[in-house]
Amino acid sequence: MPPFVDPANVSCPKCETTNPKEIVYGLPSVEMNNAATEGVIALGGFVTSDDSPVYECRSCGHAFGELGELGEF
């Protein structure tokens, strides 16, 4: 099992900007909507698969990473 990865240590494969937004899947709570509005996270919607992206770059908007790489979700 891979350890939890701090987004501050993750860099965009396209532009190398670090600290991407984490993409959160499922029905968004009020807190999640607020966090998305503030740009803390990105909402990914309801449908996920092993190749759904995990992070969204704050700089270029590129979505990257795969849920499948993180093990169980």
Ligand SMILES: [Zn+2]
């Ligand atoms: Zn980027």
